[in-house]
Amino acid sequence: MEAILLQILNGLDKGGAYALIALGLSLVFGTLGVVNFAHGALFMLGAFVAVSVQSLLTLSMRVRDTSITFFEAYKETPYLEVWWGDTGRAIIDYAVPISIVIAIPVMLLIGVAMERGLVRFFYKRDHADQILVTFGLAIVLQEIVKAFFGANPIPVSAPEVVATSVDVGTMFGLQGITYPWWRLIYLGFSLLIIGGVFAFLHYTTFGMVVRAGMHDRETVGLLGINIQKRFTIVFGLATVVVGLAGVMYTPILSPDCHMGMEFLVLSFVVVVVGGMGSLPGAAAAGFLLGILQSFFSMNEIKSILPGIDQIIIYLVAVFILLVRPRGLMGRD
Amino acid sequence: MHTIIASTRMRDYITLALFTLVVLTAPLWGKLIGAGYPDLLKKFAIFGLFAVGYNILFGLTGYLSFGHAAFLGVGSYATVWSFKLLSMNVIPAVLFSIVLSGLLAVVIGFLSLRRTGIYFSILTLAFAQMSYNMAYSVLTPITNGETGLRVLRHDPRVLDSLFGVQVEGSPLGGLFGVTLTGYSGFYFCAALLILGFWIALRIFRSPYGLKLLAIKSNQTRMEYTGFNPRPYLLSAFVISGIYAGVAGSLMAIVDPLAGAERMQWTASGEVVLMTILGGLGTLFGPILGAALIKYLENIFSAFNDQTLFQIFDFLPHWLARIMVDITSPFVGDGWHLTLGVLFMAIIIFLPGGLMEGFRHISVRLSRKSGGDADMASLEAAEGESK
Numbered sequence: 066m067e068a069i070l071l072q073i074l075n076g077l078d079k080g081g082a083y084a085l086i087a088l089g090l091s092l093v094f095g096t097l098g099v100v101n102f103a104h105g106a107l108f109m110l111g112a113f114v115a116v117s118v119q120s121l122l123t124l125s126m127r128v129r130d131t132s133i134t135f136f137e138a139y140k141e142t143p144y145l146e147v148w149w150g151d152t153g154r155a156i157i158d159y160a161v162p163i164s165i166v167i168a169i170p171v172m173l174l175i176g177v178a179m180e181r182g183l184v185r186f187f188y189k190r191d192h193a194d195q196i197l198v199t200f201g202l203a204i205v206l207q208e209i210v211k212a213f214f215g216a217n218p219i220p221v222s223a224p225e226v227v228a229t230s231v232d233v234g235t236m237f238g239l240q241g242i243t244y245p246w247w248r249l250i251y252l253g254f255s256l257l258i259i260g261g262v263f264a265f266l267h268y269t270t271f272g273m274v275v276r277a278g279m280h281d282r283e284t285v286g287l288l289g290i291n292i293q294k295r296f297t298i299v300f301g302l303a304t305v306v307v308g309l310a311g312v313m314y315t316p317i318l319s320p321d322c323h324m325g326m327e328f329l330v331l332s333f334v335v336v337v338v339g340g341m342g343s344l345p346g347a348a349a350a351g352f353l354l355g356i357l358q359s360f361f362s363m364n365e366i367k368s369i370l371p372g373i374d375q376i377i378i379y380l381v382a383v384f385i386l387l388v389r390p391r392g393l394m395g396r397d
Numbered sequence: 398m399h400t401i402i403a404s405t406r407m408r409d410y411i412t413l414a415l416f417t418l419v420v421l422t423a424p425l426w427g428k429l430i431g432a433g434y435p436d437l438l439k440k441f442a443i444f445g446l447f448a449v450g451y452n453i454l455f456g457l458t459g460y461l462s463f464g465h466a467a468f469l470g471v472g473s474y475a476t477v478w479s480f481k482l483l484s485m486n487v488i489p490a491v492l493f494s495i496v497l498s499g500l501l502a503v504v505i506g507f508l509s510l511r512r513t514g515i516y517f518s519i520l521t522l523a524f525a526q527m528s529y530n531m532a533y534s535v536l537t538p539i540t541n542g543e544t545g546l547r548v549l550r551h552d553p554r555v556l557d558s559l560f561g562v563q564v565e566g567s568p569l570g571g572l573f574g575v576t577l578t579g580y581s582g583f584y585f586c587a588a589l590l591i592l593g594f595w596i597a598l599r600i601f602r603s604p605y606g607l608k609l610l611a612i613k614s615n616q617t618r619m620e621y622t623g624f625n626p627r628p629y630l631l632s633a634f635v636i637s638g639i640y641a642g643v644a645g646s647l648m649a650i651v652d653p654l655a656g657a658e659r660m661q662w663t664a665s666g667e668v669v670l671m672t673i674l675g676g677l678g679t680l681f682g683p684i685l686g687a688a689l690i691k692y693l694e695n696i697f698s699a700f701n702d703q704t705l706f707q708i709f710d711f712l713p714h715w716l717a718r719i720m721v722d723i724t725s726p727f728v729g730d731g732w733h734l735t736l737g738v739l740f741m742a743i744i745i746f747l748p749g750g751l752m753e754g755f756r757h758i759s760v761r762l763s764r765k766s767g768g769d770a771d772m773a774s775l776e777a778a779e780g781e782s783k
Contacts, residue, residue, distance in 0.1 A: 100515045186745070192515050193461045197673065198744045200666060204737030212726040212734065326662060330526045333519040341516070372535025379527040383508055386520070390511060 067242050072359045078248040078317065080355020081255030085310035086332040087339065087347035088259060089303035095279045095342040096296045099184055100192060102199040105329025106206040107175070107304050111311025112320035113210055114171055115164040116219050122157045159224050161316060168312045169305055176304025180297050203325065211322040218319035223247040228316075247316050254313050258306055259348050265302075266344075275299055279342075334382045340395020350393055354378050409602065412680075413595055420587045424580060430692070435579045437695055441688040442586035443647045446593045448671040448683030450640020453597055454633050455669070456678035457606060459613035460513070463665045464505065464521030467528040468498040468638040470660030472645025474532075474540060477655045480548045484556035487585065491646050498642020499635055501528075506634035510627065513616070525665055532657035545656035582651045589647065593640060594684070600636075601680060609633050613678075641668075663733075670740050676752025685751060690736070697735055700728035 086108055093101050125141040145153030156163070183202065187195045222228065227246035266272035278285045278292040285292045311320070318324065335354055339346030360366070362374035385392065419426075423441065427433035432441075447469065455461055472494040479490035509520040532540040540546055600606045611619045612626045619626055649655050658664075671690050676682025702725055709717040727735045747754055 100518075183745075190748075193459065193518075194744055194748060196461060196515065196518055197669065198741055200669075201737050201740035201744060204663075204666070204733060205741065208731060208734035208737055209726075212731055330522055330662070334523050337516060337519055337523075372531065375530040375534045376527050379523050382520075382523060386508070386511060386516075 068363065068365075069360075071242055071244070072363055073356055074242075074244050074248070074252075076356030076359035077352060078251045078255075078355075079359065080352035081252050082310055082314050082328065082351075083332055083335045083355050084348045084351025085255050085258060086307050086328055087335040087351050088262060088344060089307040090332060090336050091339070091342055091344050091347040092262070092303045092306075093300055094336075095344070096275060096299045097180075097184070097188065099187065099195050100199070101184075102196055102329065103179070103203040103206060104199075104303075104307060105325035105327075105332065106203040107172070107307045107325075108311040108314075108328055109210060109320065109322065109325030110175065110206060111168055111172060111308030112221075112315050112324065113214060113311075114168040114308065115161055115221050115312045115315045116214065116320060118164040118167055119157075119160040119221050122160050122163070161221060161223055161312065164312045165309060168308050172305045172308030173301045175308075176301035177297060179304070180300040184300070185293075185297075203329070207322050207325060214322065216322060218321040220319040221315035223316035251313050251317060255310065258309060262302070262306060263344070271295065271298075331378060334378055336392075338382050338385050338392055340392025343392065343394040346392055346394030354381065357381060405602065409598055413591075413598065416594055416681075417591050420591055421584075423587070424583070432692055432695070435583045437691065438583045439586050439647075439651050440691045440695075442583065442590045443644050443651075444668070444671060444687035444691055445684040446586075446590045446647070447641055447644035447668050448675070448687040449590075449593050449597050450637040450644070451668045452637075452672050452678065452683040453600060453609075453640070454637035455672060456683070457601075457609035457613060458630055458633050460510075460630065460634070461518045461669070462509075462521040462634070462637075463518050463662065463669070464509075464523075464525030464528075465637065465641045465668055466660045466662065466664035467505070467525040468502060468641035469645035469648070469664060470528065470532065470655070470657065471501050472498045472642030473649040473655035473659055474546060474645075475642070476646040476649035477546045477548060477653060478539075480554075480649075480653055481552040482555060484554055485548075486556070487650050489556070490650065491589075491643060494642045494646035495639050498645070499639045502635040502638025502642075503631070506631050506638065510630050510634060522662060522665070525660060525662060529657055529660040529662075532660060540655070540657060543657070545654055548653040578651075586647050586651070589643060590684075593643070594680075598680060605629070666740075667736075670736065670743075673748075673750055674739070674743050676750030677748075679750070679752040682750050682752040689751075693735070693739075694732055697728050698730070698732040 086104060089107075090101060090104050093099055093104070122145060123143045125143050126147060127139045128142045128147060130138040130140045143153065143157055145156055147153070149156075179202075183198065184195075187198055223246075227250060230243040230245050231249065232243050266276055274285065274290055274292070275295055278290075278295065282292055314320075331354075332351075335350045336347055338354065339348075339350030357377055358374060361370075361377040367374060420442070423438050424433055424435075427438055432438065447465075451462075451465055475494040475497040476487075476490040479493040483489050483493075505521065505524045509517055509524065512520060533542055600609075608619070608624060608626075608629050611624070612629060616626055645655075645659065648659070667690070668687075671686040672683045673686070674682075674689060675684065675686025702721055705721045705724055705728065706717060709720045712720060725731070727738075743750065749756075
């Protein structure tokens, strides 16, 4: 029982990341009809916003190390710590939450620039061309990040308060289930964002127009609404969502330039399972596949079927496509 | 009617003869452009074959597969296993690769082709990624994981020991006593490239090829005329998968080593780029694209800051410094950045690839020298590309 609960928890935070990426993919496909192969690269860019903020905050100078007395020793100390002491140290500690605030405008800008500068020229072209040009963009983004940050993973730490684990078991009256705080926070955060996106689409006029546009773009246009402008904003919104997913994921997985493509492939599978263009499908399938993946990486199952955890997601996708080709919640 | 068919057949033979001539004289003309050494020429031939096969699927049917690297990897592994278990002779190795990559293509194709368009691309990508993951995890006993699969001197090699063939030194692929290294390796690859080109040419000219084109232009209409597109698609997928398998096999033949990184999505993306850069759906385009990319890769990845300084030597020093700073991320290890930019530029500005570019230029030139008929043909060509 404890093991099962632990695996569900394990799956939920990974599932949260899948769900957020798949949500953005589905949103862009549903509104603009474009398959964005660069979406994983945007996830990576979000993660590297956090990396840049952290390295910016920890810009260091050499100061005399007073704890060593018998020779002149120097140590690297961040400027912030030199200037503001403990306050500075606290700011550095909260690098990831600060990155979230910074990532929102940055990702929005990147998203809108990408839509206006590249994607909009491809609305009238084949799906194949759309896939290829965004695929090319994904390579370019990945290589640019590689040129600046190198190919190795860069660790980013969560704030110290939540760097510890929490005893989840006691909440459910069970023993011995401890779980890292940050993963729980990630789960809560992803639920919050997903809820926020749905609320935005369902309870605002803007969201209503966008949903109408997803349904029948031409008629909405005939009503005198500039639907294209709204869709551009939706593209920006999807970019922000995926960027924040990336920022928040950095303490869980040290980002490197290849993470985008790894997550992209899995998120595509999530979208296919959930049903292309279906937002609830994307979110549900994200969590579902995350949990499945972590269940199958339990040692008890792995000893019977070795390596199953690596391929279970793909097997599920194949199964879904055979029995229900439009996905769990997709319309055809 | 008969004369028309006969004359196309004649023209095809001439095309093939010219192609053979160009390929076989590659070591000579390669010298002129600084590519006259076997390693690079082998790459031209291997990736040319890969792209020709890929073009049969993507160019004719319009189904964009992102998973052909899986077949490349399987071909390599099959060849190395054949070297280990059967013989250092390359013929069983290539046959073994054809069978295995063909079988894998049947399975992946059968499942992926249940969907069209983007779903198909995503599915093939997922299958390739799954094969890549499996090569690293479950299948480690077969693939030797991250280390890569190697041919060892004390491997059993049943056929070789049966015929009393001894391996001296490090084991290399051979063809009845001729070791395929250097130029002999290149000529073996070239022979398979020419064979592959001839098969592709026959497919392009056949009713079968026309049906594949019909799938590309309008699958629904094809169904209404009474054809079931499924078997045509699946067979095209398997054929292109086998081409990829043979290319993978050749990679393992010229360098008896197979690693899972050959199955990564970047390799699938590369063959798409080669096909598109050269000209999608054209006969020569994919080979041209493959050779050009491998040639550029060879040049660009050899660059470093020093060579860049030499290039910008004519500029004042401060300007040279800036130019080197701007260009250095694009060369050496950053070659993939150039590749990505090139990829985007081709798709944005020249979706028909180099072959379309050539056609435009030649039509423009002949229009300048007079003749309204060419004008019409240009318009027809432009209409076609839309």
